Amino acid sequence: MQHIYLKNESYSVENLPSEPTLLVELLDLCHRDNADFEMLSIAISKDISLTAKILQVANSPIYRQEDKTTDIRRALNVLGMTNIRNIVTTCAIKQFFTNFTKDINPHVQFIWLRSLVCANLAERIAKLVGYEKPGEAFLAGLLHQIGMLVLLLNREESYFPILNRYYSETENFCFLEREQLQVDHCEIGAALIESWGLDSFIADAVQFQHAPADELLSSPVLLKILAVAGPLSSNNSARENHEYLEKAGHLFAMTEDIIIDCLALAVEKSKQMIADLGFNSQFYMEENEAETFETTQHESSREKLAEKIEDIALSHTLGTSENNQTVEFTQEVRINFSTLFNLDQLFFFQVTENQTTLSAINDLEINQLDEINFKIGDKNSLLVKAFNQKKSLISSSEEGSIADKQIIRLLNSEAAYFMPLYYKTTGIGVLAIGTTELEWPTLQNKVPLLQLLSQEIGRRYFALTRENSQSTGMTLVDFKKVAHEVSNPLTIINNYLYMLGKKIDNDHPAQEEIKFISEEIERVGNILRRAKDPEIQSRTKYQLVNINKLLTALDTLFKGSLYKTKQIESTLHLDQQIPSFYCAKDKLKQIVINIIKNSVEAMAENNTIKISSRDNIYQDSQQYIEISIQDSGPGIAPEILKNLFKPVDSTKEGHAGLGLSIVNTLVQEISGNISCYSNQDQGTEFKILIPRNQEESEIPPK
Known part of the structure; x- marks a missing residue:
């Protein structure tokens, strides 16, 4: 039987609770003829307990894997469709027969919500800093509060009053747990993950997620990612906590704007997952946490879950086999x-x-x-x-x-x-x-x-032993064809709306309605694209940008702040013939800010920085706009220059060396290019090439 041992105490982990509404959806999928691997994998990745069970079974001796995996998708591939369905159903049965009090379930829901946001935020940070295993970061986020579920299972009476104080004492919650129980959820969660024997730092990341930034500077990147993502996903006021935001800057050289943008993207992605499960649009990161799940809705979910399992009659855990062996x-x-x-x-x-x-x-x-x-x-x-x-x-x-x-x-x-x-x-x-x-x-x-x-x-x-059963649902290939056919008329409708908007005055009341309808059509198109390919990234928000206006505004901002600290003199050399073009303005702004900050931090006092823009730069038959940022600083050593855009240790005290890795990632996301020239006698120059997209139709697909 499954137990973990910590500080001379035994904790059962045999049946971690799952969110009832998710299990209802999963049970529906498991007994639908047309359910496919992608549908199940998307749903399973939303749930902490099911993810833990999937990893446990996939890494068990049954499959004799040479290397234990921490990747959810790889684990699902190891298990196969039938076994995934079986695990989902059996976990639902265990949930139904486990005697939790009614009051526990809201806490399970909030743990689940926080873990979902943390997972999406950790994945986003991982991609931004160039961490090679973003799926591992997602998993670490999903499991970051799994210790709370273990404590709920084993210490319900003593732990329930402590959980009631989570949102009022979030920052001191681990101390509160240790004071009352002599152990905290981070230690318990780490012990559970460690018991799986994974070749990963996930257990350490969970255990040290609340460690101060100074103690994490030499730690593996995964620990730093969760140390940033965990606190920021803890409650709806986390984005206003400057200590949390400064931690991101200290560990990853991220500005507050960029980490808040990452959090916003994580919340939006989590919102979509929540909506897919049938909850209303209310979400705890933006509204009152206590109102996210209405009691009647939760009771309805539990009743539906009970009905599903009664319909299955506890005996269909084997589902419909897809093989005859x-x-x-x-x-x-x-x-x-x-x-x-x-x-x-x-x-x-x-x-x-x-x-x-x-x-x-x-x-x-x-x-x-x-x-x-x-x-x-x-x-x-x-x-x-x-x-x-x-x-x-x-x-x-x-x-x-x-x-x-x-x-x-x-x-x-x-x-x-x-x-x-x-x-x-x-x-x-x-x-x-x-x-x-x-x-x-x-x-x-x-x-x-x-x-x-x-x-x-x-x-x-x-x-x-007597017949071969064959599934009759729509195949994934057929579904993709249907989704493609549906996308075509949506595109035509959107184009007609655009033409209609051009035919009426800009201040006409109908313009807002046209904009609303167009946005909704775009949302439907995005849903179809995600359904066809769950790995698809949400499209970057492009808008018309006046590059000279942007560079001038940033220079003015820094003249009154960053430059003053070292008496840096800046000059602008801007090509006034550059037209407005379509670009992800927020990302472009962050690229320029990060490079300028790196330059200023590397320079001594009384140096110079020159910012230039040029039009009509051609590379590989494509037209670009160039931004140049040149400083008179000490230059970059050759051994550092060759790995400049990789996440490596920084020569600047207190930094993780990931600022330019983030810049490189953002440049790639806007389909640009970046290069660097540096001489220890002449300073450093960064050149960024941005596609000269004057029409929205010219924006390359991501």
Whole structure:
């Protein structure tokens, strides 16, 4: 059975609670013929507990993976569609049978919401700073408060009053936990993740997510990412907490504007996920947390969840198999027992067609197992006796045969529970389940559910050996074709709206209505694109930009602030012939700010900085606008220059060396180019090339 141990205390992690509404959606998907891998993977990645279970099973000995994975999508690929469906269903069943008080569920919902925002924010920061495993950062964010769920399961009475104080004492919450329980949720969560044996710093990131920035400067990037994302996703006032924002600047050289922009994008992405689950548009990062989930809605979700599971009748955990191979079917059975009961030690013995022998389906490829065959007439074998009498037996209650003892040894157990499998009156076989004297009382309490599951195994195996079932839903390829066809008329409608807007005066009241309809059509198009490809990025917001006006405004701003600190003299050399062009203004602004800040920080007092703009720059047959930022500072050493845009240690005290990595990422996101020339006698010059998109139609697709 699943436990973790910390500070001489044992914590059960057998059944972490999940959000009921999400399980309702997932159960619908699991029993829809047209559900596909992408639909399930998107939904599963929203939930902490299911993600944890997916990783646990995918990294278990059943799949014999050489390298343990922390990537959710890779884990789903390892498991396969059928096993994903099985895990979802069995987790739902466990949720339904777990006796949580009604008051716990709102806390579970808020933990889930915070984790969702944290995951999206961590992923965004990871991409921005050039961290090579953004999926790992997403997972770290999703798991950052999983320790709270463990404490809810194990210390409900003492932990519930503490959780009630979370939003009023967010910054001191870990101290409050340690004061009352002698342990905090970060330690518990880290211990749980550490028990999975992952080759990752996720456990450390969770444990040290509230560490001061100074203590994290030499730590792996993942720890820094979660240290920024965790606090900023803690409540709806976090964006106004200058200490949290300064932490991002200290660890990643991010300005407040850019980290707030990252948070806004994370909230919007989380909002879409929330909307997909059927919640209203209210969201805790912008509204009162306590009103995000209405009580009636939550009760309705629990009732729907109960109805779903009652409809499934607890026996459809095997779902509809997509293969007709007994070995794969046995692996499905093993997955279900691992998910539902945390039992990995079992063998499936099938009866031969002539009903004379019980032989193992050797899905684990154990050579010794192939040599053991039970004769139906063996009166000494408990396994055979269980089959003949249609009655489950435990090996510790009777002596059993030598073959029974060999099975127990191969199961690496103290005892075995032999469970006969029948479909109506037809004998299917026997499941031999490994157990111990200590575990048996707990397993015995689950016998009714085991019996229901055995009936379903018998039914599915009977069907499996007689026919091949084929799914009849729309394939992913067909869906993509339909989505493409739907997108075409949406584009035409949007173009007509644009033409209509041109035909009427700018101040006409209908302009606002046209704009609203156009935005809604664009939103529908984005939903279709995301449905076709869940990895698709939301399109960058482009607008007309007057580059000279932008550079002049920034220079004026810095003259009264940043330049003053070192008596820096700045000059502007702007090409007045540059027309306005379409660009992501906020990102362009952040690029210029970061480069100027890097230059000023590297220079001594009384130096100069020159900012220039030029039109009609051609590269690879494409027209660009150039921005040049040149300083008279000390220059950059050659060994640093060759890795300038990679996330490396900075030569500037107190910085992580990620400022220019962020610049490079932002330049790529606006389809631009950046280069650097530096000489230790002549200073440094950065040149940024921005596509000269004078028409919105010229903006390259992202």
